[in-house]
Amino acid sequence: MSFSGLPFLLGFLPLALCGFAVAGRRGDAAAKGWLIAMSLLFYGVAAPAFLPLLVLSVAGNFLLLQRMHRSAFAGRWAAFGVAANLAVLGWFKYPTPDPVTPLGLSFFTFTQIGCLLYHAGGDTKPPRAADYALFAAFFPGLTAGPILNPHDMLPQYGGRRWRFDAEDLAAGLGFFIIGLLKKTVLADPLASVVAWGFDAPDDLTLFPAWQAACSYSLQLYFDFSGYSDMAIGLARIFGLRFPDNFDQPYRAPSVIEYWQRWHMSLTRFLMTHVHAPLTLSVLRWRRDHGLPIGAAAQRTAAGFAWMIALPIGMTMALVALWHGSAWTFLVFGALHSAFLLVNHLWRLHRMPAVPRLPGIGLTYVCVLVASVFFRAASLSDAGSVLAGMAGGHGVTFAPDIRMAGDICRLALLYAIVWAAPSTRRIMQGDPPGRLTWRPSPRWAVAMGCAATAGLLAAGGTGEFLYFRF
Amino acid sequence: MAVYLPEIRSIIRDLLHDNDIDVAPETRFDDLVGWDSMDLVSVVVEVECHFDLQFELPEIERLATIGDLSRMIEAKRALATV
Numbered sequence: 001m002s003f004s005g006l007p008f009l010l011g012f013l014p015l016a017l018c019g020f021a022v023a024g025r026r027g028d029a030a031a032k033g034w035l036i037a038m039s040l041l042f043y044g045v046a047a048p049a050f051l052p053l054l055v056l057s058v059a060g061n062f063l064l065l066q067r068m069h070r071s072a073f074a075g076r077w078a079a080f081g082v083a084a085n086l087a088v089l090g091w092f093k094y095p096t097p098d099p100v101t102p103l104g105l106s107f108f109t110f111t112q113i114g115c116l117l118y119h120a121g122g123d124t125k126p127p128r129a130a131d132y133a134l135f136a137a138f139f140p141g142l143t144a145g146p147i148l149n150p151h152d153m154l155p156q157y158g159g160r161r162w163r164f165d166a167e168d169l170a171a172g173l174g175f176f177i178i179g180l181l182k183k184t185v186l187a188d189p190l191a192s193v194v195a196w197g198f199d200a201p202d203d204l205t206l207f208p209a210w211q212a213a214c215s216y217s218l219q220l221y222f223d224f225s226g227y228s229d230m231a232i233g234l235a236r237i238f239g240l241r242f243p244d245n246f247d248q249p250y251r252a253p254s255v256i257e258y259w260q261r262w263h264m265s266l267t268r269f270l271m272t273h274v275h276a277p278l279t280l281s282v283l284r285w286r287r288d289h290g291l292p293i294g295a296a297a298q299r300t301a302a303g304f305a306w307m308i309a310l311p312i313g314m315t316m317a318l319v320a321l322w323h324g325s326a327w328t329f330l331v332f333g334a335l336h337s338a339f340l341l342v343n344h345l346w347r348l349h350r351m352p353a354v355p356r357l358p359g360i361g362l363t364y365v366c367v368l369v370a371s372v373f374f375r376a377a378s379l380s381d382a383g384s385v386l387a388g389m390a391g392g393h394g395v396t397f398a399p400d401i402r403m404a405g406d407i408c409r410l411a412l413l414y415a416i417v418w419a420a421p422s423t424r425r426i427m428q429g430d431p432p433g434r435l436t437w438r439p440s441p442r443w444a445v446a447m448g449c450a451a452t453a454g455l456l457a458a459g460g461t462g463e464f465l466y467f468r469f
Numbered sequence: 470m471a472v473y474l475p476e477i478r479s480i481i482r483d484l485l486h487d488n489d490i491d492v493a494p495e496t497r498f499d500d501l502v503g504w505d506s507m508d509l510v511s512v513v514v515e516v517e518c519h520f521d522l523q524f525e526l527p528e529i530e531r532l533a534t535i536g537d538l539s540r541m542i543e544a545k546r547a548l549a550t551v
Binding site for chain 1 (some may be wrong): 486506517518
């Protein structure tokens with residue numbers, strides 16, 4: 001069930017809201033119980049075949065957390081749990097080049113792995129059953145994240161009243177409406193152009209090839225950031241603060257910064273649990289063997305390979321594998337590794353900084369090229385799209401392209417990407433801006449219009465691109 | 470009060486190969502010119518070597534300022550001498 005589909009908007013969401021209001025009057029346990037039941041219903045409708053898997057995964061990890069808390073070997077139990085979770089993920093996700101992955105499996109598995117590692121020290125109290133169920137499987141983040149950090153999230157489940165709060169309700173609705181607008185009005189209409197281009201890459205001449213690639217990068221951004229806004233908004237409606245997942249990544253002036261602003265919850269997870277431990281191990285090993293670890297050492301070929309390239313290469317390999325085992329994803333990861341390493345070399349050798357605007361342009365072109373591999377059905381298709389972008393298939397315009405309209409639409413979307421304030425800035429004034437939401441008649445009309453537009457445009461392709469991961 | 474400010478300053482200058490870098494207790498690592506998240510791990514490993522201490526990853530993640538690092542060194546050294 002998609003957040004932007006009419007069954008969710010007109011059926012599930014009103015039911016969840018009304019039930020929460022009623023259950024909340026009976027106490028916090030009833031309110032939490034209602035939200036867990038609605039989350040199971042949500043997943044059961046969206047992916048009924050995999051509902052038992054979700055229940056087993058959440059119950060199994062919860063029991064493991066309890067066991068860890070009573071054990072003198074919490075770390076070993078955590079390692080066992082991580083291995084078991086990864087085994088389940090691998091079993092479903094990587095048996096064939098094009099497997100049927102259970103909806104949201106990567107997201108709720110990573111969230112739970114993060115929780116096991118957080119409690120691996122054995123000195124943190126495990127969450128209560130209902131709190132854990134909502135942490136791991138609350139419907140707003142169940143299907144495509146964000147991947148939740150237990151340190152930030154778990155304290156939110158206890159010590160608060162599970163009732164509607166006017167401020168949270170208004171802010172949550174605002175996030176949700178803006179996300180809906182991004183998804184149904186901005187992202188979904190691009191789907192046909194993207195499919196048209198990527199389904200017949202050998203026919204793409206210069207302009208259509210760029211049009212298909214640019215349209216896909218915009219579709220991916222508005223789709224996934226729209227989903228994330230909606231997830232953050234839904235959680236906020238029920239009083240929970242989900243972490244940010246996007247911070248205007250196409251405005252990043254370097255690829256390093258791009259990864260700090262794109263799918264931030266995944267980046268944070270991998271930096272915390274893969275990159276940082278690996279880097280720490282390498283540096284300690286070098287120090288223990290009398291080898292230098294400073295900037296001068298990092299500038300040597302061997303130092304760079306061990307201290308920079310190895311941790312980045314491993315982390316990006318996992319980013320690629322997280323999306324799937326197809327060669328296109330592996331090339332996507334390899335390309336981003338290469339971009340990041342060039343970025344680090346540039347920084348280490350104190351090369352003159354690229355001015356901000358050219359830096360943003362260069363970063364975006366790098367991201368665009370990699371995104372062609374991310375979208376294409378095969379390496380040869382990706383190569384064909386890139387050849388088209390380089391003029392390899394000629395420079396004539398395809399006759400069926402609605403030139404002016406399509407150019408205007410892309411220009412408008414790029415203007416939004418590069419000039420419009422973020423959802424957080426609009427809804428929370430963070431950072432402060434002129435266009436900040438406040439409870440006023442003018443904003444009520446604006447939000448009403450946005451919601452109407454989003455709703456009217458709903459019901460198209462519906463499904464979010466990241467549901468497949 | 471950052472007791473270990475001189476040592477931390479020296480380690481950062483050596484690591485970044487820049488003797489002009491100056492730091493205060495309230496200086497944020499992210500605000501240092503040319504700073505990268507990996508540099509924090511390098512600083513911590515040098516601190517571990519210099520003071521014969523061991524940091525855990527969650528502790529490293531909590532370090533935001535020079536003062537944070539100094540206080541953590543102080544706490545770990547106090548524990549080590551108990």
